Amino acid sequence: MIHLAVRGDSGGIEAHAQAGVEWTSAFADLDPADFPMLFALTPYGDAVFNQRQMPLLLAELDRLPAACDGEWVAQARELCQVVERGLHLYLWFIGD
Numbered sequence: 001m002i003h004l005a006v007r008g009d010s011g012g013i014e015a016h017a018q019a020g021v022e023w024t025s026a027f028a029d030l031d032p033a034d035f036p037m038l039f040a041l042t043p044y045g046d047a048v049f050n051q052r053q054m055p056l057l058l059a060e061l062d063r064l065p066a067a068c069d070g071e072w073v074a075q076a077r078e079l080c081q082v083v084e085r086g087l088h089l090y091l092w093f094i095g096d
Contacts, residue, residue: 014082022072
C-alpha cells in the first residue's frame, strides 16, 4: 500500500488521505512518456511532488487508466489542492 500525505519543510504532516494506492502491475505498466509523475511511484519507496508539479500530477490523474483508479484518486486531488494553496508543502506518496 502506498500512503499519501502532505508534509511541510519541517517534515510534519499537514494532511493525509484515508485511502491508499493499492499497487498493481497496472502502475508498473504506465508509459513514462505519458505518466512521468505517476511512473515515479514504487510500492516500497517514496515519491515527493512540489507545488509546481501539481498541475502535471492532476492532469495525469485525469487520464489515469481504469485499472489504476480507486478512492485514492479523489483524495489525491484534494491533497494537491492543499499543496497548491500552501507554502513549502509537498505531496508525498509513501511506500511501505
